Amino acid sequence: MTDIALIVNGENKTVSVPPETTLLKMLRENLNYTGSKLGCDVGDCGACTVLVDGLAVNACLILAAQAEGKEVLTIEGLSTLEKYHPIQKAFEDVAALQCGFCGPGMIMATKALIDQDQDLTKQEIKDALSGNLCRCTGYTKIIEGVVDAYQEITGKKIPATKPRVA
C-alpha cells in the first residue's frame, strides 16, 4: 500500500491505496467522488476528466501516486449546495446534456479551457473538447454552452458564425 497525500476540491486528504491504483479509481472508490465517470478506462472517452493543478487530465490514465501533493479538482468541487458554477448553469440553460454521462468530463475540460484565459474562437473550443466523446447531443449544444459560459465568466465575446440561411 502507498500513502498518498493530496488536496481534493480544497480539502487535504490522505489515502492508502495499492501502488497500481489510478487516480480515477482512488477518487471514486476511496474518496467517494463518483462524479468523475469511468467510461473506457483507456483514455479514449474523456468522461473521467479532472483538473490536476489546473490542467485537464484523464484520471484513468494517471496513477494516484502521481497526484501526490497536487491539487485535484473534480466536478463535485465546482458547485455549492446554493449555487451552480457558471459553466454548469450555461450547460443547463442550453440543454447541453442529454444522458449526462459525458457531462462531468465535458464541464471539467471546459473549466480548464476557460481558466487559461486566452481569447478563444469556436474552433479552439471544438479542439479542446475533441478528447471528450458524446453520443447523445452531437456536441452542438455543448459548444453553445461553452460559448455562453466563456462569455459569462470572462466578459469577452466569441464572434457568432454567420447564418447560412437568411
Next chain:
Amino acid sequence: MIRRGKGVGCMWYPIGFTVAANPSAATVKVNEDGTATLLTGTVETGQGSLTVLAQIAAEELGVSTDDIHVVSADTDTTPMDTGAIASRTTYVTGNAIKLAAENAKKILFEVAAPLLDVQPNQLEAVDRKIQVQYFPQRCLPIADVALQAQFVMGRPPIGSASYNPPTVGMDPETGQGKPFSTYVYATQCAEVEVDDETGEVDVIYMSAAHDCGTAINPMLVEGQIEGGISMGIGFALQEEMLFDDKGRQLNPNLTNYIMPTSLDMPEIDVDIVENFDPTGPFGAKGVGEPTAVPTAAAICNAIFDAVGVRITSLPATAEKVLRAIKEKNNSEQKFIPAAE
C-alpha cells in the same frame, strides 16, 4: 483538389406501431397543494421525455410544469409502459398521460361546479385555477378544489388511463394493413468537401427540416436532431464494426472504432416543421430515431455531387472514396491509338 458538393436526403418514419399491442398507462394524482404527481412506466434516457410528459400533464391540468412531480420507471410502483423505444414515448405515453390528467381534471370540475354555480362542462383549468369559461374572474385555485375534493367531498382527484394505438391485424393473404398509427417526415441537406487526391470527406454544413407534429419542447427537439445528425455522420463516414473470420471484433474500443468528436461536427441549421396531428397529445408525434435516418443519404449524395462517385456501402471512408475516384478516372481515360 478540394471539391465541394451538396446533397439531399428525405425520409418518412413510423410512430406508434399497431401490428401488436403497444400500450402505455399512466396515473395522475392532484395533491391538495395544487401540485400533481405523475406515475409513468417510461424510462428517461436523457432525451428529455420526462420533461415533455410533465409538460403534457401540466398543460392538461392548467398548472406549471414545475408543479408536476414525475415518478417513472419503477416496476414496483409505476404502471405498465411498452418502453422508451420506436420513437413512441411522446406519442403513446403522452396520450396515456393526457387521458389520465383529463380523468383527474374531470373530478376537479365536478367538485368545483356547484361551488361556482355552473355545470362541469362550463369549466376550464388555466393558470393553477379552475375557472368558468369566458368568465375568468369566477374561479377557484386548483389547490382549494383538490382539498375540497379530498376532505369534504371524499373524491380524491386521481385519474388513471391507458393508451394503445388501435391494434390492426395484417391481412395474412396480402400482408396489407395499417402497421403504424402516424408518420413523421424529414429532409436533411449536407454540404461536403471531398479531397479528390486522398478521398477524405469533411461535412461542413448540415441543414435539417423535421416534421414532429407539435414541438412540445422545441429546445429538446433541436437537441434530438443535432444528436441524430452526429450519429448519422458517424454512420456515413466513420463507424464500422470489423470482425475477423472467427467472429472476433477487431476494433473493440474507441481508439479504433471511430465515432464523431466535436471536430467532426459541421454547422447545423435545424428547422422544426410543426404539423398538428389530431391523434397525438396536443398534436405531437415524435422525433427520436428519425433524426439519424436521412443524414447518410444526404452525405453520400453530396459526395456524388462533389466528385461524381456513388458510394454504396457505408461508411464512406477515405479509402473507399479514393478507390471509387480512381476507378472512375481510369474508366474515363480516353484510349488514344498509336499513330501508324
